[in-house]
Amino acid sequence: xxxxxxxxxxxxxxxxxxxxxxxxxxxxxxxxxxxxxxxxxxxxxxxxxxxxxxxxxxxxxxxxxxxxxxxxxxxxxxxxxxxxxxxxxxxxxxxxxxxxxxxxxxxxxxxxxxxxxxxxxxxxxxxxxxxxxxxxxxxxxxxxxxxxxxxxxxxxxxxxxxxxxxxxxxxxxxxxxxxxxxxxxxxxxxxxxxxxxxxxxxxxxxxxxxxxxxxxxxxxxxxxxxxxxxxxxxxxxxxxxxxxxxxxxxxxxxxxxxxxxxxxxxxxx
Amino acid sequence: xxxxxxxxxxxxxxxxxxxxxxxxxxxxxxxxxxxxxxxxxxxxxxxxxxxxxxxxxxxxxxxxxxxxxxxxxxxxxxxxxxxxxxxxxxxxxxxxxxxxxxxxxxxxxxxxxxxxxxxxxxxxxxxxxxxxxxxxxxxxxxxxxxxxxxxxxxxxxxxxxxxxxxxxxxxxxxxxxxxxxxxxxxxxxxxxxxxxxxxxxxxxxxxxxxxxxxxxxxxxxxxxxxxxxxxxxxxxxxxxxxxxxxxxxxxxxxxxxxxxxxxxxxxxx
Numbered sequence: 001x002x003x004x005x006x007x008x009x010x011x012x013x014x015x016x017x018x019x020x021x022x023x024x025x026x027x028x029x030x031x032x033x034x035x036x037x038x039x040x041x042x043x044x045x046x047x048x049x050x051x052x053x054x055x056x057x058x059x060x061x062x063x064x065x066x067x068x069x070x071x072x073x074x075x076x077x078x079x080x081x082x083x084x085x086x087x088x089x090x091x092x093x094x095x096x097x098x099x100x101x102x103x104x105x106x107x108x109x110x111x112x113x114x115x116x117x118x119x120x121x122x123x124x125x126x127x128x129x130x131x132x133x134x135x136x137x138x139x140x141x142x143x144x145x146x147x148x149x150x151x152x153x154x155x156x157x158x159x160x161x162x163x164x165x166x167x168x169x170x171x172x173x174x175x176x177x178x179x180x181x182x183x184x185x186x187x188x189x190x191x192x193x194x195x196x197x198x199x200x201x202x203x204x205x206x207x208x209x210x211x212x213x214x215x216x217x218x219x220x221x222x223x224x225x226x227x228x229x230x231x232x233x234x235x236x237x238x239x240x241x242x243x244x245x246x247x248x249x250x251x252x253x254x255x256x257x258x259x260x261x262x263x264x265x266x267x268x269x
Numbered sequence: 270x271x272x273x274x275x276x277x278x279x280x281x282x283x284x285x286x287x288x289x290x291x292x293x294x295x296x297x298x299x300x301x302x303x304x305x306x307x308x309x310x311x312x313x314x315x316x317x318x319x320x321x322x323x324x325x326x327x328x329x330x331x332x333x334x335x336x337x338x339x340x341x342x343x344x345x346x347x348x349x350x351x352x353x354x355x356x357x358x359x360x361x362x363x364x365x366x367x368x369x370x371x372x373x374x375x376x377x378x379x380x381x382x383x384x385x386x387x388x389x390x391x392x393x394x395x396x397x398x399x400x401x402x403x404x405x406x407x408x409x410x411x412x413x414x415x416x417x418x419x420x421x422x423x424x425x426x427x428x429x430x431x432x433x434x435x436x437x438x439x440x441x442x443x444x445x446x447x448x449x450x451x452x453x454x455x456x457x458x459x460x461x462x463x464x465x466x467x468x469x470x471x472x473x474x475x476x477x478x479x480x481x482x483x484x485x486x487x488x489x490x491x492x493x494x495x496x497x498x499x500x501x502x503x504x505x506x507x508x509x510x511x512x513x514x515x516x517x518x519x520x521x522x523x524x525x526x527x528x529x530x531x532x533x534x535x536x537x538x
Binding site: 088101235240254260 | 354355356357368369370372373503506508509522531
């Protein structure tokens with residue numbers, strides 16, 4: 001697979017984002033984003049050579065950071081958190097499986113992959129630990145999956161903010177990140193649930209508001225959006241919801257594997 | 270991702286095989302195959318338009334069959350074996366995870382995916398059940414992973430054939446398949462072990478002879494070769510061998526996920 005050009009021009013970069021979004025569209029049929037991408041990209045005829053080089057968001061030498069809550073954390077070892085590319089500090093979830101695939105596929109690219117997901121986190125809690133757990137790491141690629149606790153803890157009565165604050169806080173977090181790391185490439189993952197276990201009708205339609213908010217943040221911030229909910233909505237045609245996430249929130253091994261696949265496919269890794 | 274052209278010309282087909290092999294090379298650095306592919310492909314300048322269309326071995330409408338032993342079987346439900354695209358009859362291994370990814374990525378392609386792996390099988394036992402368990406299914410794409418029992422059962426004293434018979438029997442099985450299904454697209458997966466659990470020094474160097482035999486069969490038969498041993502040899506730099514296959518032979522969930530990734534990547538799905 002072609003690697004990204006580390007010195008890609010701005011126009012090549014625009015083209016890459018278009019290719020990224022288009023890939024997501026082909027897979028998941030998000031017509032509204034298609035229209036957005038089509039209108040913002042005017043360079044597709046001019047950079048045919050770039051297309052092959054720019055199909056991956058991941059470039060040689062990149063530091064890649066996975067951030068989020070328990071779905072990203074999955075039992076990662078804190079004591080060795082500063083050691084890149086090893087299973088123990090990368091946990092046992094989609095982040096580790098995606099990392100393993102990239103490391104095995106690209107052994108000469110000197111990637112450095114870290115995980116700093118923490119179980120239970122909501123978006124404002126990422127902000128509380130962002131200097132040490134993101135900015136100091138100086139990632140070239142930052143992937144975030146956050147949101148399910150923002151609604152779950154509210155349903156449990158432990159929290160009282162809505163998707164409006166979630167969206168505001170998420171934007172502020174990304175703006176803070178861009179101010180410190182102007183060249184960071186962003187991946188925003190869609191929060192998702194499966195209708196089983198702890199997830200019942202009480203979650204809806206509010207959960208859809210959180211999902212839509214994450215998508216708006218991604219679009220407004222020029223991130224690559226990984227549509228995990230669309231993926232699981234298709235996956236349940238082939239296996240029951242509990243096969244993918246027995247409690248409706250935390251993926252099984254099969255759910256994590258499918259997430260890693262879709263993450264890699266969406267970022268073109 | 271572009272789909273293969275169902276009516277690809279023979280030259281486009283040659284080009285596709287070249288692309289497949291090249292993809293494997295990029296990932297796994299098999300110089301000898303690179304030379305073979307480079308010398309047999311003379312059409313790369315003439316079919317630039319085909320390249321995008323022919324990067325996937327999987328085409329709309331395909332019936333895909335996974336065949337093999339316990340590593341493919343992984344508890345699949347026999348009672349529903351004739352039902353395509355469902356988790357229970359596809360098991361819980363790499364075949365299911367690869368199938369799930371294809372089905373989620375390509376919901377409109379009307380793929381039909383089956384698994385007929387049976388625990389304990391050696392290559393001659395595939396031949397015993399080939400009419401019912403392969404030819405009658407008429408796969409467009411046939412993926413086979415077989416070989417570890419051919420040596421393991423020998424080490425246990427239950428079997429006395431060598432890699433020479435394995436290679437002969439494997440060739441005969443493929444020739445029988447091609448005679449019945451002349452247009453079948455073949456995927457031959459490399460047998461692999463990890464050095465832990467049941468796998469010790471007694472397995473070597475004979476196991477390497479079996480791996481090399483599978484590769485020779487793949488090359489001679491024009492199949493797409495999935496280099497699982499090379500993959501796991503890289504993977505153990507990032508997690509211990511037992512993380513990938515606790516007994517050295519049967520993949521864990523993480524091992525199966527990495528296998529599915531490499532299978533999909535190699536066939537360009």
